Structures are given as C-alpha cells and as structure tokens.
Amino acid sequence: MKIRVAGAQMAVQTDILINTKKILVAIDRAAEAGADILLTPEGSLSGYRPDFDVPDVEMALHRVTAYACERHIGLALGTCFVEPDEKCYNQIRFYRPDGAYLGFHSKILRCGSLKFPTQGEINHYAATPLQTFSWQTDFILGGLICNDLWANPGCTPMPDPHLSQQLSDMNARIIFHAVNGGRSGNEWSNVAWQYHESNLRMRARAGALWIVVTDNAAPADMPCSTPSGVISPEGEWVCRTKANGEDFFMYTISLQQA
Numbered sequence: 001m002k003i004r005v006a007g008a009q010m011a012v013q014t015d016i017l018i019n020t021k022k023i024l025v026a027i028d029r030a031a032e033a034g035a036d037i038l039l040t041p042e043g044s045l046s047g048y049r050p051d052f053d054v055p056d057v058e059m060a061l062h063r064v065t066a067y068a069c070e071r072h073i074g075l076a077l078g079t080c081f082v083e084p085d086e087k088c089y090n091q092i093r094f095y096r097p098d099g100a101y102l103g104f105h106s107k108i109l110r111c112g113s114l115k116f117p118t119q120g121e122i123n124h125y126a127a128t129p130l131q132t133f134s135w136q137t138d139f140i141l142g143g144l145i146c147n148d149l150w151a152n153p154g155c156t157p158m159p160d161p162h163l164s165q166q167l168s169d170m171n172a173r174i175i176f177h178a179v180n181g182g183r184s185g186n187e188w189s190n191v192a193w194q195y196h197e198s199n200l201r202m203r204a205r206a207g208a209l210w211i212v213v214t215d216n217a218a219p220a221d222m223p224c225s226t227p228s229g230v231i232s233p234e235g236e237w238v239c240r241t242k243a244n245g246e247d248f249f250m251y252t253i254s255l256q257q258a
Contacts, residue, residue: 006035007214037074042180045079050124069099078178087126092143105143142167150199168207177213181225196226205235
C-alpha cells in the first residue's frame with residue numbers, strides 16, 4: 001500500500017483569515033501534487049493561542065474541510081479548538097479525502113513551568129487519552145503535537161511517557177507531527193534544532209515508524225525549530241524542506257517498507 005503525504009511549512013499568524021488562505025493554497029498544492037493527505041503545523045488555523053475567536057475558527061474549519069473534500073485531500077490539520085464539552089484543545093484533526101472526520105489528537109505533553117507547574121499552556125488546554133485513527137481498515141496512523149514527541153525536559157513539568165513508542169505499540173504505521181516551536185536565533189536555538197532532529201530520527205527508528213513533520217515558518221528570518229519533511233522507519237530523512245521560511249513537501253510512502 002502507498003500513501004502520498006504532503007506538508008505545509010507555513011508562517012502561522014494570529015489572524016484566522018490569513019491562516020485560512022494559506023491552508024487553502026496548501027490544499028491546492030497538495031491536490032496538484034496528487035497527495036492523499038496534507039499536514040499543517042500546530043495551531044495553523046486558529047493561531048497557537050487559547051484566546052481565539054471561537055465562531056471564527058468554527059467557520060474557518062468548515063471552509064477548509066469543505067474545500068479539502070472538494071479537492072479530495074485528506075487533512076491532518078493543526079488547530080486549537082473548543083469542543084462541545086466547552087474545553088479548549090490543541091489538536092490535530094484528521095479527515096479522509098472524502099471529508100469523513102476521524103477524530104482528533106490533543107496535545108498531551110503541554111508546555112509549562114518547571115518551577116510553577118500550573119503556569120503555561122498546561123493551564124489553558126485540556127487533553128484526551130492517546131489514540132490511533134484508521135485511515136483504511138489495515139492502516140493505522142497517529143498524531144503528536146510538538147513536545148509530545150521530543151518531551152523536552154526544559155519545557156514541561158510532565159514526565160516523558162514515550163508517546164511515539166506507545167503509538168507504535170498500538171500498531172500505528174505513520175505519525176503526523178504538527179509543530180509550532182519557539183526559536184530565538186541564538187546558540188540555544190541551534191541546540192534545540194539538533195535535539196529535535198535527533199529525537200525525531202531516534203524515535204522513528206525505535207518504533208519502526210514513518211514520521212511526517214511540519215513546523216511554523218514564522219519568523220522567516222530565523223530557522224524553524226525543527227526540520228520539516230518525512231523520516232523513514234530506519235530513521236533517515238527521505239525528503240526535507242529548507243530551514244527558513246515557507247515551504248512545501250510531498251512524498252510517497254510505501255508501507256511495505258515499514
């Protein structure tokens with residue numbers, strides 16, 4: 001079985017309309033490339049924030065998903081969203097090319113202060129248990145958001161539950177990893193880049209997983225917090241974007257190789 005995955009390394013804004021237009025363009029590019037599913041960065045629709053306009057995000061979500069269905073593109077869509085339980089979740093929402101909604105992964109390893117554990121996004125977003133999603137009857141995928149995968153001990157008071165390995169044990173074949181990482185352009189941004197990349201490669205290899213990852217590209221004058229692209233179950237990059245600015249990738253994954 002083969003699946004053509006695409007990713008948009010896009011500059012995520014707080015302006016929902018700007019984000020929506022960028023995602024629609026990415027859907028067109030994915031359709032023109034013959035992709036099956038498009039991954040967008042963490043918070044790419046709503047902006048990476050809990051204080052977004054809820055009705056505006058709901059309308060934007062309807063517009064984006066309807067257009068993706070029209071273009072016959074599946075989505076692994078990064079957004080913050082308020083669910084019917086009235087809780088806000090930092091999500092990846094999964095849709096098939098026919099528009100069928102599979103559900104959402106919510107960020108589990110939310111960032112917070114080590115000194116003050118209840119401060120930071122851990123106080124703004126709810127979480128749900130880890131789960132997988134059936135793309136087809138014999139093909140299981142999973143989602144992780146930013147620190148869910150690399151579990152940076154300087155970014156969260158929560159212990160590392162090795163979520164990528166858990167997904168592997170749950171028979172996931174591909175992880176879609178949506179990122180919106182901070183960067184400052186100093187030495188520690190470079191250290192973080194190396195930490196993120198090495199973790200991506202090691203966890204792909206340890207779990208025999210394909211990992212598809214894409215990051216927020218803003219600000220464009222600094223490298224992203226992690227490379228975007230596709231990593232094989234051997235832990236090797238098979239396609240990769242440029243380090244700075246907006247970019248797009250597409251790759252055909254053969255699951256017989258996993």
